[in-house]
Amino acid sequence: MPVLSCIKLSDDERRALLDLVWQVLEQALAGRGFQLPNAPQSETLSQPAASFVTLHHNGQLRGCIGSLSADEALWKNVCHNAYASGFKDARFAPLTVQDKAGLSVEVSVLSTFTPVENLGEVELLQRLRPAIDGLLLEDQRHRAVFLPSVWQALPEPDQFVAALKAKGGWPPGYWSKDIDIHLFATTVISDNAGSV
Structure with a gap:
């Protein structure tokens, strides 16, 4: 990457x-x-x-x-x-x-935002680099962003993404192919x- x-x-x-x-x-x-x-x-x-x-x-x-x-x-x-x-x-x-x-x-x-292909939440969790990647998730109704510094409080990718989804208003456990993913530093x- x-x-x-x-x-x-x-x-x-x-x-x-x-x-x-x-x-x-x-x-x-x-x-x-x-x-x-x-x-x-x-x-x-x-x-x-x-x-x-x-x-x-x-x-x-x-x-x-x-x-x-x-x-x-x-x-x-x-x-x-x-x-x-x-x-x-x-x-x-x-x-x-x-x-x-x-x-x-x-x-x-x-940095500039880099779009990432949405291949599912499991793929995203495997791709994320703790303490390095910032993450923006958005669809037509929701949008949320975490800076890389948030990894200090949420060091595991599953915690990081779950908290970001909650911040954006998505229901727990929700995922959709319509969510756009962007990484940044x-x-x-x-x-x-x-x-x-």
């Missing part, structure tokens, strides 16, 4: 993305809503790419929002998703200034130490 390639980021570009996330969060926590920072001086960060931004507070998930379409510059996509993760994720209350001390950021830059940038 071919390696799924992501945008190659230098250490400076990785730091720049984290800085942008923190600028967005700081502005919003100061009551200024969403403020797009100045564009970084990087051709790579100006390439169209999709991303997810995940926030943790004291090690617990605090927000995770992303996009699947590479329709804007990576740095802008990361900024929009950072704000949405902190203030628009319906599973959590918006961030407050008190949350800042224990907050950590993880940016996942997505991510480049992950994190600042586990919290605010810079």
Whole structure:
């Protein structure tokens, strides 16, 4: 199976993305809503790419929002998703200034999606590479995606796919030849130490 390639980021570009996330969060926590920072001086960060931004507070998930379409510059996509993760994720209350001390950021830059022939769920379970593959499943009525980082919580392919199907609203044990399968990889940038 071919390696799924992501945008190659230098250490400076990785730091720049984290800085942008923190600028967005700081502005919003100061009551200024969403403020797009100045564009970084990087051709790579100006390439169209999709991303997810995940926030943790004291090690617990605090927000995770992303996009699947590479329709804007990576740095802008990361900024929009950072704000949405902190203030628009319906599973959590918006961030407050008190949350800042224990907050950590993880940016996942997505590769292009590779379609995989649907030869059944058993074949998919055999094909998946734990800790490497991200997975998107969709049909006419359902859609769900798991980043490769989800393997940390669901290390077995059967657990991973079952939880993804549940997230997408498919009934337990359900499979259909109409489900479209896409694999992808991510480049992950994190600042586990919290605010810079």
